[in-house]
Amino acid sequence: MISDRIKKLSPYKTETTQAKIRLSSNELPLYLPEDVRIRIAKEVSKIPINKYPDPNATELKEVLSDHLKVKEENIVLGNGSDELIYYLSVAVGEPNRGVFYPVPTFPMYEISAKVFGRERVEVPLDENMDIDLPSSLSAIKTRSPILAFISYPNNPTGRCFTKSKIESIRQEGLFTVIDEAYFHFSKKTFLEDAIKREDTVVLRTLSKIGMAGLRVGILIAKEEIAHEINKMRLPFNITYPSQVIARLMLTEFYPLIEECINTVIKERDRLIRELSQMEGIEVFPSDANFILFRSSFPAEKLHKELLVRGVLVRNVSYLPRLERCLRVSVGLPEENDAFLDALESSLRSLT
Numbered sequence: 001m002i003s004d005r006i007k008k009l010s011p012y013k014t015e016t017t018q019a020k021i022r023l024s025s026n027e028l029p030l031y032l033p034e035d036v037r038i039r040i041a042k043e044v045s046k047i048p049i050n051k052y053p054d055p056n057a058t059e060l061k062e063v064l065s066d067h068l069k070v071k072e073e074n075i076v077l078g079n080g081s082d083e084l085i086y087y088l089s090v091a092v093g094e095p096n097r098g099v100f101y102p103v104p105t106f107p108m109y110e111i112s113a114k115v116f117g118r119e120r121v122e123v124p125l126d127e128n129m130d131i132d133l134p135s136s137l138s139a140i141k142t143r144s145p146i147l148a149f150i151s152y153p154n155n156p157t158g159r160c161f162t163k164s165k166i167e168s169i170r171q172e173g174l175f176t177v178i179d180e181a182y183f184h185f186s187k188k189t190f191l192e193d194a195i196k197r198e199d200t201v202v203l204r205t206l207s208k209i210g211m212a213g214l215r216v217g218i219l220i221a222k223e224e225i226a227h228e229i230n231k232m233r234l235p236f237n238i239t240y241p242s243q244v245i246a247r248l249m250l251t252e253f254y255p256l257i258e259e260c261i262n263t264v265i266k267e268r269d270r271l272i273r274e275l276s277q278m279e280g281i282e283v284f285p286s287d288a289n290f291i292l293f294r295s296s297f298p299a300e301k302l303h304k305e306l307l308v309r310g311v312l313v314r315n316v317s318y319l320p321r322l323e324r325c326l327r328v329s330v331g332l333p334e335e336n337d338a339f340l341d342a343l344e345s346s347l348r349s350l351t
């Protein structure tokens with residue numbers, strides 16, 4: 001009795017392999033000092049867990065509206081942006097209209113489209129890992145999708161697509177979702193469009209700024225659009241502990257997060273410099289907290305050699321355009337040094 005749509009799905013791939021140094025999930029290397037963790041525990045201990053949380057997460061939204069400089073009415077919260085991607089995949093247009101996204105990109109756009117039985121209009125990136133505009137426009141003209149997902153910057157390739165290309169796609173009448181999960185590392189945004197226009201929304205998340213465990217995703221839209229999406233939101237989708245901890249982290253402890261983000265940005269640029277000087281490595285530019293690189297060896301082999309040396313990265317070589325490519329998340333300086341050492345030694349052993 002289970003739908004064929006669901007039977008044909010393959011579960012979301014995550015890297016569960018154990019390793020001393022995990023640079024595979026683009027998390028922020030935020031290690032909280034003991035006193036901060038005790039303070040968090042104290043706040044959590046006050047939660048009446050027999051009670052439902054605030055269904056509107058009002059206090060958390062207040063803090064977020066302060067950070068984002070938008071009104072609370074412009075915000076819809078999700079259990080991670082993953083949940084918001086689900087909502088948008090149902091809410092926008094009628095089910096007979098498809099979903100457009102460039103590939104390779106974040107896998108949730110494809111999974112959501114499949115779950116809800118919507119046609120997938122997938123167009124491979126050009127050789128610069130940018131949107132292939134002629135092919136995209138021609139696919140849009142023939143298959144008339146109604147919804148576009150744009151990862152900005154794009155995961156797993158790392159760069160922000162050319163803004164005017166995104167605008168040209170939107171110009172075709174597509175409701176455009178700009179997924180800015182890595183905003184804090186790119187500083188590029190469509191936020192102004194999102195609060196003004198009916199055809200553009202922005203997604204943000206706390207996951208890449210040190211709070212992946214809390215599962216808080218943020219949709220920013222014009223009030224009317226936010227109001228509609230909010231109607232289909234599952235009640236109580238942000239748990240009590242998440243509301244409490246996120247609020248604390250975004251206020252009192254936000255300086256810790258900012259410092260960590262700044263370290264990661266500096267480290268990203270250092271890693272790119274070091275990788276670009278390594279023989280047999282091609283490194284791609286990045287606006288995010290991860291770096292895509294290609295070696296001359298089969299990706300499976302290099303991935304395994306790195307793991308033997310205690311370093312876990314993401315093998316993305318099965319994706320279109322990414323033959324022999326791996327993706328490494330930027331960690332703390334000592335983690336990145338360990339990665340660079342492991343990479344040099346792996347390359348030597350494979351030669």
Ligand SMILES: *Cc1c(COP(=O)(O)O)cnc(C)c1O
Pocket residue numbers: 026079080081082083106151155179181204205206207208212215216217
């Ligand atoms: C990591 C990531 C997300 C985050 O999803 P959450 O459900 O908020 O953890 C969203 N979009 C992209 C492109 C990502 O890489």
